[in-house]
Amino acid sequence: MHISDGILPASICLGGHALALGAVTLSSLKLEAREIPRMGIFSAALFSISLLHIPLGGTSLHPGLYGLVGLLLGRRSIPVIYVTLLFQSLIFQHGGLLSLGVNTIFIGSGALFAWLIWDILSLQQQIKAVIAGFIGLIVPAALVSVALTLLSYGRGMLFFMLLYIPAAVVEGLFTMLIIRFFQRTQPGVLRR
Secondary structure (H helix, E strand, O other), X not given: OOOOXXXXXXXXXXXXXXXXXXXXXXXXXXXXXXXXXXXHHHHHHXXXXXXXXXXXXXXXXXXXXXXXXXXXHHHHHHHHHHHHHHHHHHHHOOOOOOOHHHHHHHHHHHHHHHHHHHHXXXXXXXXXXXXXXXXXXXXXXXXXXHHHHHOOOOOHHHHHHHHHHHHHHHHHHHHHHHHHHHHHHOHXXXXX
């Protein structure tokens, strides 16, 4: 779901960097030292899960777990996603340094929507986890699809989002399993 370098105009990339750095700064305000190890663990987990590639529809997808990170870290998910995308860009050429800001905003939006769903909906935690996991992946896919369509890459880019629906369902179910694990082992990790 990363947008590679060279696809977006430089002006959009610069705007994306400004927004992403602002979001990282705001979401890091009043960061406590005890939060940093947890954020590092999640960044390593996101980086590691991105190594799994699943062939689908002429392309490949990889799990993101953005919904899970959003519901467990809340606003702190933005710096985690930024660092993860930076390392993916440097090591595996997923995305790119120029498009890093835009990718952070798109993927971070999925995590933030998942966090909102987790905090706002009055449902059982396992149901909220499925929805948050689904939203955490489908929102970035939709944003990428819409952006590429608006940049005249063709209406076929909207098909791109459809490829992510099965992956988002799997992410939702996987998020629920992890939440069930935390409910049994460390319920204090979960909010509400």
